[in-house]
Amino acid sequence: xxxxxxxxxxxxxxxxxxxxxxxxxxxxxxxxxxxxxxxxxxxxxxxxxxxxxxxxxxxxxxxxxxxxxx
Numbered sequence: 001x002x003x004x005x006x007x008x009x010x011x012x013x014x015x016x017x018x019x020x021x022x023x024x025x026x027x028x029x030x031x032x033x034x035x036x037x038x039x040x041x042x043x044x045x046x047x048x049x050x051x052x053x054x055x056x057x058x059x060x061x062x063x064x065x066x067x068x069x070x
Contacts, residue, residue: 019065026061030054 031038038054041047 015069019069022065023061
């Protein structure tokens, strides 16, 4: 393998890991800012509207992280 390919793969793995860490921190902050526990509301209470809202916010956060990393 060429050094350029290895360098590219290492960069991709590092940026993917960094993006996952930033997303996890952002999701935990979002969970702490809400007045209720998101996981309990979505899984135990079957709050579909909240699940759609959290999914949309997660996609938005991921788009921002992807733009910042790119």
